[in-house]
Amino acid sequence: MLSPTDHALKPAQPVVHVKCPLCGQRVPKESYFVHATAERWVLEKIQAAHPEWVEQDGGCRPCYEYYKQL
Numbered sequence: 001m002l003s004p005t006d007h008a009l010k011p012a013q014p015v016v017h018v019k020c021p022l023c024g025q026r027v028p029k030e031s032y033f034v035h036a037t038a039e040r041w042v043l044e045k046i047q048a049a050h051p052e053w054v055e056q057d058g059g060c061r062p063c064y065e066y067y068k069q070l
């Protein structure tokens with residue numbers, strides 16, 4: 001017996017968006033990178049371009065890929 005409050009009416013997991021400090025875009029948290037998973041030399045490139053940025057801030061995946069191919 002289905003009720004009007006059945007789970008199908010709402011997403012099981014709301015997508016959490018976070019603001020990327022590098023490009024200012026709001027991106028799904030799943031597409032965010034954190035320093036623990038990023039390569040050191042890429043982090044150093046980002047920091048060179050954004051002196052105020054610290055690796056704990058993280059960033060979005062497109063930014064990471066961008067600096068990786070610089």
Ligand SMILES: [Zn+2]
Nearest residue numbers: 020023060063
């Ligand atoms: Zn970004």
